[in-house]
Every structure is written in structure tokens, then in C-alpha cells.
Amino acid sequence: MADNIESSTLPFESEINDLPEEDNAKEYADTALVSLVSLVTSFKSILLKRNKTILGRNSAKCSEGGVLQGTTISSTHCEITSRSLVDASAVIWIKDISSNGVWVNAKRIAKDEPTKIFSTDIISFAPGPVDDNGDSPAFLLVDKRKKAEDSNQVKEHAKRPIDATENDKDDEDKVDEEPGKKKTKLDEDAAFEKEFxxxxxxxxxxxxxxxxxxxxxxxxxxxxxxxxxxxxxxxxxxxxxxxxxxxxxxxxxxxxxxxxxxxxxxxxxxxxxxxxxxxxxxxxxxxxxxxxxxxGDTDDEDDHEDDESEDDDDDGQNMPLPLNFHRHPDACPCCDPSNTLGYVCPAGVRLQSLGPNPSIWQYTRRRVRQPGHLQCQDCRNHLPDIPHGQPERVMDLFKCKMCGIPSCGCQTRSVEDRITQNAILDGILNYAETSIINDYLTAKALTTGSVWQEIKDGMDNGDYSYLRMPGQPALQGQGVTSSHKLCRRCETKFHANGPLYQWRKAIDPAQLPANVMARQDCWWGRECRTQFNVANPSHAERLNHICERRRGNS
Known part of the structure; x- marks a missing residue:
């Protein structure tokens, strides 16, 4: 069953029906990535260790760890199945095989019909809101799987029953051994499937x-x-x-x-x-x-007839988030009238903190953009929607200085932040130049924090600044100081065509190996895109890109 654990998702009929209940569950006994977190104190959480897990009252027919006791539980109540327990692209299904019913997010699912379920869905075995002290179990589905690498998906795709001749399969093996060969039908199918x-x-x-x-x-x-x-x-x-x-x-x-x-x-x-x-x-x-x-309630009155438990907005109030839930959304920092950030949100749109133990309903509502606010593009926390006319220093606290996307700072950093964090230099210049810099730092017993300190000093005294790239606004990176925060994308672009590039160019050639200085300059210099091509690493090694573009310049 090891192959089944890692294969890609197929339609339910061919994907699930042939799965045995037992497989290599011991391999995932302590590292299960999919689990049912109990929302009722009298029931334990369940780790999903098998491709097919049967929940119910009969211990002889149900999976290990899936035996439940309660007045609403049938002998075999439901099946939870998935082709893979480690690949996030594999769909998780639930099928009601009981006489009492299964509810997903307070809506009863059809019996004997597989239904897709997703992370944070609430699965219960009785209608109405979840009662923490009740005798009917309810669970929150937690899915921590990661999507498989594209290369693995292509290989697993080759195992599917498709219209391919034996010659096609032989060609596929040759492609794996010789990357320069022509793509096969399997490769093309994988590419189309990815697009679709x-x-x-x-x-x-x-x-x-x-x-x-x-x-x-x-x-x-x-x-x-x-x-x-x-x-x-x-x-x-x-x-x-x-x-x-x-x-x-x-x-x-x-x-x-x-x-x-x-x-x-x-x-x-x-x-x-x-x-x-x-x-x-x-x-x-x-x-x-x-x-x-x-x-929730609907805008269509006909939908109310189908929702037995949706006539009350308080249904989710008694459904707490799991105790180990990793984070709660914070209130907007400028909604506090006593804040010292330089701006206070208008009284009509101020958000209150959810407190230490919010319900799933409260958390879900807060994740939607609230009136009078923006949301951080990385963590979705709320930020003030500051009107024009406020001081620039205040507006810069909540956005990337270059592109202006809203950010609370969770994934945006300034040079000052990089100094305190001793941040690495990787991923900005091409890998060959990064390797040269790291060797230089080792030889000089320097740290990356000292490099960022030199860059900060150079930016503050005007030696280092952003160098415009073709097709970009002339002032896009101008005015950025060492204290301004930049998002990940802009930060890489800014330093690769500005301070870090200029710092690397200022290194005394006598302090670098002879083979480094003997390289010819690339025609396109720092603007060359081939230098970042991982499929052609020899280009970055063979040519110097710490120079300006010569091709096409008058």
C-alpha cells in the first residue's frame, strides 16, 4: 500500500472503492497529517491513519480509534476516505452509512453518497449546534498535508490507466534517463491536467x-x-x-x-x-x-426550507476553536484609541479583539474583510484603511514602500530588521554570486548581519540606492530608506538592483579569487534573466553579472 499512500487523486469510484481498510497505518501512527479534533470534551480526537477509516459503535466493524459511543451513533456510522494521507491534492471524502445521519457544517449530507470535506469543516452526528457537554460527538477536520512536488505528480500520473501504447511507456522511461529527449504523451497529459x-x-x-x-x-x-x-x-x-x-x-x-x-x-x-x-x-x-x-442564512428565501438548523445566527457561538489552534486574527492595531502609531480608525468601523477563546463562527467572520479596513496580503489580519492626506510615515507602517500592498509586517522586512535577524543573503543575486559572497564572508570572518549594517550605512549616506530596471517606473524604488519595509517580491528586486548589488560590486577585486575576476562580463549584466535559470547553471558560473548592460545600449 505504500504506492497508494503517495498517488494522486482520481475520481471517487476508481480512487476509493477498491481501497482496503488496513494499510501501512503504523508508519503514520505518530505523524498523522489528517485528524478529527474533538469539539466535545467527552470524546477523544481521532488521527486518520488509513486510506479508509470507518467510524461507529461496533468495534468489530470499525477502524482502530474510530469506535464511538452515543445514542446517535450507528453500528457503522460513516466512512472517511482519501487516496493519500500525505498529498494535499488528494481529496478527502465522507460517506454516511448510518441510520441516524451525518452533518457537515450543520447541513445533513445525503446517505451513501460521498461528499468532499475540507480542513476546518465541522462533522457532527446530530442536528443543531454542537454541545460541548453533550453525548453526541462532533469533530473539526484538520488537514496539515502538503501538495506533492510537480515531478512526483508527473511520475504518479504515469501509473494511471490512460490510452498509451507500450512504446509510449518505453519513451517515458527514456525521458527520465535522458532529459533532452522529446516529451511523451504522458508528459503532455500531465501538463494539460495541471492546466485544467x-x-x-x-x-x-x-x-x-x-x-x-x-x-x-x-x-x-x-x-x-x-x-x-x-x-x-x-x-x-x-x-x-x-x-x-x-x-x-x-x-x-x-x-x-x-x-x-x-x-x-x-x-x-x-x-x-x-x-x-x-x-x-x-x-x-x-x-x-x-x-x-x-x-449561514441565504439571500434566497427558498434555501431556508432546506436548512433545518440555519434559522439562528447563534448556531456557531458554542463551537470553540481547538485548544491547539495556531493563531487568532488580531484586531486592527489602529482601532485602539490609545495607540501611538499616529492614526486611529473612525469610531464606526473599529474592531474589537476576539478575546482568548473565540468560536469558529467568530473567527470565520473576522477572516472576511471588515468595513473601513484593509487586510494583510500574507496573514489576512486587518489593517487601517488610512485616507490620503495622512503623514507618509504613518501610511508606510502598513504597506510595502515599493508596491504599496497592505502588510502588517509579518512577511515584510526592512534593512534594519535584517540586521537584527542576521538574515541570509541567499535568493537575491544569482546562486554563483551568492556563493562568492559567502566564501568571501567566511574568509574575512564576517557575518551577514555585518553586511546588512554596511548596506544600511551606505543607504543612509547616499552611496547605495535603487537602480531602475527597464520597463519599471523611474521612481518605484526611490526614497526607500533602511527603515522602510518591503514585501518579499519587492525586497528581492530592490536589493538585486541596488544596495546588495552595489555592495558586491564595491568589493576589492584583490580580495576575490583569480578565477572569479577572470570571467567575462555578460552582455546583459545585472539585467540578464538567464543567470537565474536553474536549468542552465553554467551561465551564472561562467559569466560575470555584477556589471551594467552593454547589449542594446547606445
Whole structure:
């Protein structure tokens, strides 16, 4: 079963039905990445160690650790299955096989029909809100898996039953041994499958819809579920105005699946009869609910008839976050009237702290952008939406100085921060120049913190500054000081074409090895893109890029 643990996701029928209950569970006994965290004190949490886990009352029929006692528990109550317990692209399914029912985020799922579940979904075996002291178990699904490397996905893809001749398979083995060979049908299939994958469920898109204005595409059902919880694109975080069915993309996917019937997905019943190119799911967005299956009130009155437990906004108040939940969203730092940051949010939009033990409902609501605020692009914490006219020093506290994206500072750093953290120099210049710098520091018994201190001094006295790149605004990096914070992308661009580049260029040539100084200058200098190509490392080793561009200059 070791191969099954690492293989990619297939449609449910071919992916799950043949899985045995027992597999190499001992390998994951202490490192299970998927678990059911109990929300009721009288029940223990469950580590999902098998591809198929059966929960219920009968110890002879249920999986180890999956035996539950309670008045609402059937002999065999539900099955939780997944093709892989380590790859986040493998979907997790739950199937109700009981006589009493299974609820996901307060909505009962259909019996004997597999339903996808996702991290932070709440699974309960009785209707209504979770009672911490009740006799009916309820769990929070926690998924800590990471997505497999693309190379592994391609290799596992080769194991799937597709229309390929034996010669194609032989060619694939040759490609693995000789990278220069022509790509095979399997490689092309893997490339197409990657393009056709939905970024939410990680399966082939079903009735693909594009979000506007960003034009990222997802399954229609996934769009609906996502837009119940957020108004932003899950890929780029841009506000979604509307969605449209992409007929050309759907035709391409249909043609791709004609010769690959094993990859087709069942009709999920999410079309609503909206087959026109103006089919828009934004207008059906619900008010904020608990997870991807809903759980809140809807704007459509017909939906109320199907929601037995959605007539009360207090349903989630008694559902606490797990005790080991890694972090809570902080209140906006400028909502505190006594703050010393130089700005106080208007009284009408001030956010209160959630406190030490917020409920899942409170946490989920806070994760959505609140009126009068921005959100950090990395951690989603709220920041003040400071109007123009405020001092620049105040506005710079909550954004990247170069691109202006909102940031609380969790992933943005200044040169002063890098000094105190003794931050590494890797990932800014090409790997060959980074290696040269590290060898130089070792020979001189210097630390990276001392390099950043020299850069700070050079920026403060005007020796080091940002050098404009072609196609970029002339003033984009101008005015950045050692105390200004830059996001990860801008920070790399700023130092590679400014302070770190200038510091490296100022090193006395006599202090560097002869073979380093003997290299010829690249025609494109620091603007060369090939120097960062990991598939062609010899270019960065053979040529010097600590110089200005010569090709094309008058």
C-alpha cells in the first residue's frame, strides 16, 4: 500500500472503492497529517491513519480509534476516505452509512453518497449546534498535508490507466534517463491536467467558470462554495465582481476527457439550469457560513426550507476553536484609541479583539474583510484603511514602500530588521554570486548581519540606492530608506538592483579569487534573466553579472 499512500487523486469510484481498510497505518501512527479534533470534551480526537477509516459503535466493524459511543451513533456510522494521507491534492471524502445521519457544517449530507470535506469543516452526528457537554460527538477536520512536488505528480500520473501504447511507456522511461529527449504523451497529459486542475478542489474542473475581472478559472461548485465565505479570488485575492461560464475552456476539457473517461467527474448537480455565458454565481452568494458547505442564512428565501438548523445566527457561538489552534486574527492595531502609531480608525468601523477563546463562527467572520479596513496580503489580519492626506510615515507602517500592498509586517522586512535577524543573503543575486559572497564572508570572518549594517550605512549616506530596471517606473524604488519595509517580491528586486548589488560590486577585486575576476562580463549584466535559470547553471558560473548592460545600449 505504500504506492497508494503517495498517488494522486482520481475520481471517487476508481480512487476509493477498491481501497482496503488496513494499510501501512503504523508508519503514520505518530505523524498523522489528517485528524478529527474533538469539539466535545467527552470524546477523544481521532488521527486518520488509513486510506479508509470507518467510524461507529461496533468495534468489530470499525477502524482502530474510530469506535464511538452515543445514542446517535450507528453500528457503522460513516466512512472517511482519501487516496493519500500525505498529498494535499488528494481529496478527502465522507460517506454516511448510518441510520441516524451525518452533518457537515450543520447541513445533513445525503446517505451513501460521498461528499468532499475540507480542513476546518465541522462533522457532527446530530442536528443543531454542537454541545460541548453533550453525548453526541462532533469533530473539526484538520488537514496539515502538503501538495506533492510537480515531478512526483508527473511520475504518479504515469501509473494511471490512460490510452498509451507500450512504446509510449518505453519513451517515458527514456525521458527520465535522458532529459533532452522529446516529451511523451504522458508528459503532455500531465501538463494539460495541471492546466485544467481547479485551484480549490485540485481536480479536473467541472463546468469551469472564470472570475471577473482577474479571469482565474475554477469549478462552478467550488466558486459557489468559495464565494459563500469570501468576496475575493482564492488565487490573487482580487475582489470578484461576477463569474461567467467559460465555454471554450469547457470544450477543451471535454475534448481532453474524451480519451480519458477514468478522469471524468460525475454531474454534481450544481448547474441550476444556468447554461448561458452570463451564468453568474455571485448573485447567489450566501451570507457568511461555517465552511464550504454553508451553514449561514441565504439571500434566497427558498434555501431556508432546506436548512433545518440555519434559522439562528447563534448556531456557531458554542463551537470553540481547538485548544491547539495556531493563531487568532488580531484586531486592527489602529482601532485602539490609545495607540501611538499616529492614526486611529473612525469610531464606526473599529474592531474589537476576539478575546482568548473565540468560536469558529467568530473567527470565520473576522477572516472576511471588515468595513473601513484593509487586510494583510500574507496573514489576512486587518489593517487601517488610512485616507490620503495622512503623514507618509504613518501610511508606510502598513504597506510595502515599493508596491504599496497592505502588510502588517509579518512577511515584510526592512534593512534594519535584517540586521537584527542576521538574515541570509541567499535568493537575491544569482546562486554563483551568492556563493562568492559567502566564501568571501567566511574568509574575512564576517557575518551577514555585518553586511546588512554596511548596506544600511551606505543607504543612509547616499552611496547605495535603487537602480531602475527597464520597463519599471523611474521612481518605484526611490526614497526607500533602511527603515522602510518591503514585501518579499519587492525586497528581492530592490536589493538585486541596488544596495546588495552595489555592495558586491564595491568589493576589492584583490580580495576575490583569480578565477572569479577572470570571467567575462555578460552582455546583459545585472539585467540578464538567464543567470537565474536553474536549468542552465553554467551561465551564472561562467559569466560575470555584477556589471551594467552593454547589449542594446547606445
Amino acid at each position: 486542475n481547479c485551484g480549490i478542489c485540485h481536480e479536473i474542473m467541472h463546468k469551469a467558470h472564470v472570475l471577473q475581472p482577474c479571469l482565474h478559472a475554477f469549478c462552478k461548485g467550488c466558486c459557489k462554495g468559495w464565494l459563500q465565505r469570501s468576496t475575493e479570488c482564492p488565487t490573487c485575492r482580487q475582489a470578484v465582481v461576477r463569474t461567467k461560464r467559460d465555454f471554450k475552456l469547457n470544450n477543451l476539457i471535454e475534448a481532453f476527457l474524451e480519451s480519458r473517461p477514468h478522469m471524468k467527474r460525475d454531474d454534481l448537480g450544481d448547474d441550476d439550469g444556468a447554461d448561458s455565458d452570463s451564468s453568474d454565481v455571485v448573485h447567489t452568494r450566501r451570507n457568511l457560513g461555517l465552511g464550504r458547505h454553508g451553514g
